[in-house]
Amino acid sequence: MTSQDPNEPKHQDHSLIPNxxxxxxxxxxxxxxxxxxxxxxxxxxxxxxAGGLLPVVTWPIGLVAGAGFMLYKRIRP
Incomplete structure (x- = not known):
């Protein structure tokens, strides 16, 4: 028998892709x-x-990462 820690993060539903x-x-x-x-x-x-300014990341990767991050923040605030 296991006890759940109240400070442990809650399990999120798996509806990220449909959302x-x-x-x-x-x-x-x-x-x-x-x-x-x-x-x-x-x-x-x-x-x-940021991708254009950083030497490791190119601007297309930065563009996709920035858009993906903001989309994620809109779905999961």
């Missing part, structure tokens, strides 16, 4: 009217800028 898919479809359909479009584009721009 991200629905969010991306909404962005694609509504364009700039969708509430997630501007934060995701801002994250992509910041990531691309």
């Amino acid at each position: 991200a898919t629905a969010e991306l479809k909404g962005i694609a359909k509504e364009g700039m009217k969708h509430p997630s479009t501007k934060p995701v584009l801002t994250g992509a721009a910041v990531g691309a800028l």
